[in-house]
Every structure is written in structure tokens, then in C-alpha cells.
Amino acid sequence: MDKIIIRADKKYRNRMLRYLFFGMALGGLIAFAFMPSLLDFAGRTGDRPQMIMHVLFGGLMILFLTLFPLGLYLMAVGKLTLTYGRFPPPGIRVIRDTVLIQGREALQRGRIIIFSSFVLMGLGLWGIVKVYRLALAMLV
Numbered sequence: 001m002d003k004i005i006i007r008a009d010k011k012y013r014n015r016m017l018r019y020l021f022f023g024m025a026l027g028g029l030i031a032f033a034f035m036p037s038l039l040d041f042a043g044r045t046g047d048r049p050q051m052i053m054h055v056l057f058g059g060l061m062i063l064f065l066t067l068f069p070l071g072l073y074l075m076a077v078g079k080l081t082l083t084y085g086r087f088p089p090p091g092i093r094v095i096r097d098t099v100l101i102q103g104r105e106a107l108q109r110g111r112i113i114i115f116s117s118f119v120l121m122g123l124g125l126w127g128i129v130k131v132y133r134l135a136l137a138m139l140v
Contacts, residue, residue, distance in 0.1 A: 004100040006088060013095040050139050057135040064131065067124030074117035081110030 041055075080089035087106040088094055101109060 064127035071117040071121035078113035
């Protein structure tokens with residue numbers, strides 16, 4: 001059986017790389033811009049360490065919360081893979097040339113992707129609960 005190759009979408013790849021670099025640069029600029037304010041905040045709340053802990057635990061919860069959108073996206077890709085019996089499913093653009101997988105192997109891959117999405121969302125929920133319990137234990 002001949003292998004079917006899905007060609008990479010170079011415009012899409014370049015756009016995703018630009019988004020990645022823009023996000024990294026924006027994150028660095030935000031961290032650099034707010035570092036003096038954060039240090040000043042930490043200095044002013046030196047007698048109130050609980051406030052700093054609230055900020056830190058809130059940030060950790062937000063980090064774990066970001067796993068949910070990724071899990072939902074993976075679940076959608078897995079469902080499309082099961083529906084069409086091929087991976088990558090139609091409509092999904094690829095950033096490098098990819099061999100089309102069909103049949104049983106594609107269905108197995110779809111199930112693995114859906115399972116991975118549940119694991120990812122479960123880890124996000126677990127992390128949020130753990131951080132919350134740690135915050136309750138430390139801030140009481």
C-alpha cells in the first residue's frame with residue numbers, strides 16, 4: 001500500500017512559530033516590566049507573608065488551569081480521528097510533512113489521544129486541588 005503524505009502548510013507553520021516567539025517575548029517583557037512592582041509589593045508586605053502566599057498559590061492554580069484548554073483540544077482531535085478513521089483527521093493542518101494513518105492504527109491513535117486528554121485534564125484538576133489544600137494548610 002502506498003503511503004499518502006499530507007504536505008506541510010508552510011504559512012501555518014510560520015504563523016505558529018511567530019505566535020510562539022511573540023508569546024515568549026511578551027511573557028519576558030511582562031516579567032521584566034512587573035519585576036520592580038513585584039519586588040516592591042513583596043517589600044511592602046514583608047510583615048504580611050500570607051498576602052504573598054495568596055499571590056503565589058493563585059499563580060500556581062492558574063498554571064494548572066491552563067492544562068484544560070489543551071486537554072479539550074486534544075479531545076476534539078481524538079474524536080475527529082475516531083470519526084474519520086484517519087490521522088491526522090481532515091481539516092487539521094500539519095506543520096511538517098506527515099504520513100496519513102488510516103484504519104485500525106488511526107483508531108488506536110485516536111483512543112490514545114482521547115485518553116491523554118483526560119489524563120491532562122485530570123492532572124490539571126489534581127494540581128489545582130493540591131495547591132488549594134497546600135494553601136489551606138499553610139495559610140491557616
